[in-house]
Amino acid sequence: xxxxxxxxxERGIPEATVARLPLYLxxxxxxxxxxxxxxSSEELASVAGVNxxxxxxxxxxxxxxxxxxxxxxxxxxxxxxxxxLGLTQDWSVAIIGAGNLGxxxxxxxxxxxxxFRIAALLDADPKxxxxxxxxxxxxxxxxxxxxxxxxxxxxxxxxxxxxAAQGVCDRCVGAGVGSILNFAPVVLNVPEHVDVRKVDLSxxxxxxxxxxxxKAVGRRGPGWADALEV
Amino acid sequence: xxxxxxxxxERGIPEATVARLPLYLxxxxxxxxxxxxxxSSEELASVAGVNxxxxxxxxxxxxxxxxxxxxxxxxxxxxxxxxxLGLTQDWSVAIIGAGNLGxxxxxxxxxxxxxFRIAALLDADPKxxxxxxxxxxxxxxxxxxxxxxxxxxxxxxxxxxxxAAQGVCDRCVGAGVGSILNFAPVVLNVPEHVDVRKVDLSxxxxxxxxxxxxKAVGRRGPGWADALEV
DNA sequence: ACGCCCTTGTGAAAGCGCGCACAAAGTGGG
DNA sequence: CCCACTTTGTGCGCGCTTTCACAAGGGCGT
Numbered sequence: 001x002x003x004x005x006x007x008x009x010e011r012g013i014p015e016a017t018v019a020r021l022p023l024y025l026x027x028x029x030x031x032x033x034x035x036x037x038x039x040s041s042e043e044l045a046s047v048a049g050v051n052x053x054x055x056x057x058x059x060x061x062x063x064x065x066x067x068x069x070x071x072x073x074x075x076x077x078x079x080x081x082x083x084x085l086g087l088t089q090d091w092s093v094a095i096i097g098a099g100n101l102g103x104x105x106x107x108x109x110x111x112x113x114x115x116f117r118i119a120a121l122l123d124a125d126p127k128x129x130x131x132x133x134x135x136x137x138x139x140x141x142x143x144x145x146x147x148x149x150x151x152x153x154x155x156x157x158x159x160x161x162x163x164a165a166q167g168v169c170d171r172c173v174g175a176g177v178g179s180i181l182n183f184a185p186v187v188l189n190v191p192e193h194v195d196v197r198k199v200d201l202s203x204x205x206x207x208x209x210x211x212x213x214x215k216a217v218g219r220r221g222p223g224w225a226d227a228l229e230v
Numbered sequence: 231x232x233x234x235x236x237x238x239x240e241r242g243i244p245e246a247t248v249a250r251l252p253l254y255l256x257x258x259x260x261x262x263x264x265x266x267x268x269x270s271s272e273e274l275a276s277v278a279g280v281n282x283x284x285x286x287x288x289x290x291x292x293x294x295x296x297x298x299x300x301x302x303x304x305x306x307x308x309x310x311x312x313x314x315l316g317l318t319q320d321w322s323v324a325i326i327g328a329g330n331l332g333x334x335x336x337x338x339x340x341x342x343x344x345x346f347r348i349a350a351l352l353d354a355d356p357k358x359x360x361x362x363x364x365x366x367x368x369x370x371x372x373x374x375x376x377x378x379x380x381x382x383x384x385x386x387x388x389x390x391x392x393x394a395a396q397g398v399c400d401r402c403v404g405a406g407v408g409s410i411l412n413f414a415p416v417v418l419n420v421p422e423h424v425d426v427r428k429v430d431l432s433x434x435x436x437x438x439x440x441x442x443x444x445k446a447v448g449r450r451g452p453g454w455a456d457a458l459e460v
Numbered sequence: 461a462c463g464c465c466c467t468t469g470t471g472a473a474a475g476c477g478c479g480c481a482c483a484a485a486g487t488g489g490g
Numbered sequence: 491c492c493c494a495c496t497t498t499g500t501g502c503g504c505g506c507t508t509t510c511a512c513a514a515g516g517g518c519g520t
Contacts, residue, residue: 016477022436026415040497049417053479053500060499068498069486085436086443093435100334107330110415110432115439154442155435178445179438181431185256185340187279195441197434201411202340204427205323205385206252206315208409209345211425212384213316215408246507270467283509290469298468298515461520468515475508485498490491 013084017058021081023048024055028078040071087115092151094177096168097159098123098131098138101183105159107134119151124164141168148175157181158188243314247288251311253278254285258308270301317345322381324407326398327389328353328361328368331413335389336364349381354394371398378405387411388418 027048031039041059045052059065059072062084066072082088093116095102105111106121121133124141131138139147147153156172158165158180165184172180179195182188185203188196257278261269271289275282289295289302295310296302312318323341325332328351335341336351351363354371361368369377377383386402388395388410395414402410409425412418415433418426 014477018440019433019437021440022430022433023417025436026433027417041499042497047417051479053481054477056497056499057478064499066498067486068484069488069496071497084440086439086446087436089443091435091439091442100330100337104330104334105431108431111435114432114436116432116435155438179442181434181438187253187257187277193445195438197438199429199431199434200252200340201335201338201429202344202346203249203252203256204411204429205321205341205346206255206317206344207249208385208411208425208427209316209321210248210251210314212321212409213319215423216316244506271469272467281509283511284507286467286469287508294469296468297517299466299517301467464517464519466515466517468513470513471511473508473510475506477506478504480502480504481500483498483500485496487494487496489494 013061017061018085020048020050020054020058021085023050024058025078025081025085025087028074028081031074032078036074038067038071038073039077041066044072082115089115091116091155092119092153093117093155093157094119094144094147094151094153094172095121095157095159096123096141096144096172097161097164097183098125098128098133099159099161102157102159103133105157106136116155119153120147122147124160144168144171145175148172148177153177155179155181157183159183162186243291247291248315250278250280250284250288251315253280254288255308255311255315255317258304258311261304262308266304268297268301268303269307271296274302312345319345321346321385322349322383323347323385323387324349324374324377324381324383324402325351325387325389326353326371326374326402327391327394327413328355328358328363329389329391332387332389333363335387335413336366346385349383350377352377354390374398374401375405378402378407383407385409385411387413389413392416 024044027044030047041052041056045055048055062080065077065080095105095118098121102121106118111118118136121136121138122141122144123129123138129138129140154177156177158168160168162184165182165186166188169180169188169190173190173194180188182196182198185200190196254274257274271282271286275285292310292314295307323346325335325348332351336348341348348366351366351368352371352374353359353368359368359370384407386407388398390398392414395412395416396418399410399418399420403420403424410418412426412428415430420426
């Protein structure tokens with residue numbers, strides 16, 4: 001262990017901040033492509049759609065990479081955020097499930113351009129295996145363990161039907177996958193050391209429906225819902 | 231207007247709670263299909279993957295729908311949550327963008343079963359227009375305003391390339407859409423009264439990469455990252 | 461009818477995230 | 491060389507979220 005921690009960095013980046021770093025990174029790439037050399041917190045915050053004070057506080061968790069009176073150097077900040085997120089190295093990803101969603105994910109350009117390499121696209125259906133998708137030949141699910149091992153896959157993307165998800169998840173974890181992105185509408189049980197993030201399209205719609213209904217209630221006048229009760 | 235508000239309900243459901251209600255609903259549907267008549271907060275919380283105290287507090291915001299010593303009636307709770315989320319009425323959804331992702335969304339079964347009806351699937355590409363997807367014929371983007379008006383569409387799903395998203399969004403808002411689910415990797419600008427939720431597949435992967443890297447750093451011993459600095 | 465046991469519903473406290481507002485620091489012009 | 495201007499980095503208070511712990515309430519066996 002190195003004496004005592006020299007800075008409060010590296011250890012304590014708030015989860016909320018981590019979730020926004022990719023957002024800043026995306027905005028910065030946009031500025032970079034347009035040739036902008038430096039950017040103020042105000043401008044960057046505006047592009048990223050957040051409060052400028054929040055942006056500055058977020059960035060301050062990584063270190064002091066800005067220049068007072070000037071702003072942030074775009075390229076340098078891109079590098080620092082990328083490094084913090086671990087995007088300066090490549091990550092191998094396996095997508096399990098080659099249905100509509102799995103194929104859409106494999107075909108999605110946003111992955112390859114940010115340090116993620118799709119190592120394999122797997123499916124259980126023999127009729128789908130062998131099919132060509134986004135330059136990849138769909139492989140059989142039983143090759144999962146070999147793929148994870150050979151390709152050093154550390155992130156698994158589950159795009160299977162709900163019923164198959166937990167089984168696939170267990171096999172991923174058993175094979176050594178450390179993080180899972182789950183698109184199946186189930187809660188996955190995993191060991192302590194495995195990270196899971198979920199994306200549920202149906203849930204997002206339901207949240208929107210709630211707000212939409214509230215707006216409708218407001219237009220009709222309050223209190224009408226009570227009439228339906230009891 | 232009904233005298234004074236009888237309960238502190240309806241008005242003040244925390245956003246964090248709203249985001250979890252669909253999760254509980256999904257868990258309850260599972261229990262319902264298995265014929266379970268009642269469920270305790272402990273059991274339901276376990277299935278939904280949350281803390282039982284949090285579950286109880288969440289449900290308490292809707293009212294007192296449990297029975298002490300027994301638990302919650304599954305069917306009754308399903309009804310109450312559905313009503314609160316506004317799922318007892320049908321919502322018309324338009325999906326804009328019939329690429330891989332748009333088609334996957336149109337084909338995704340989870341929508342129709344939860345009170346959402348896909349009114350139309352639209353695309354700008356003449357070669358895609360007319361194609362049959364999930365029982366729907368892809369229509370041209372210029373029909374957007376007509377579709378929204380005729381089909382009473384209140385939720386728009388944007389599955390277009392990033393460059394087209396803001397334009398499509400503006401047209402949706404102009405046509406009267408009140409909520410937008412955005413899959414394009416851009417920050418959308420909308421008027422005050424419009425709700426936007428975003429799903430960015432690339433961002434989720436980047437967050438996982440961060441945690442994965444942290445785990446790797448831990449294994450190699452702390453402090454190695456500092457050697458790369460300056 | 462009574463008392464035991466189970467589970468809900470909720471105060472209270474701790475934790476976290478957000479945004480204001482300002483001091484610190486660096487730039488450029490005169 | 492100094493001063494005015496710009497922008498960062500952050501201390502602080504506020505409100506939301508989570509969690510604990512327990513009193514209140516209801517069923518069930520005897």
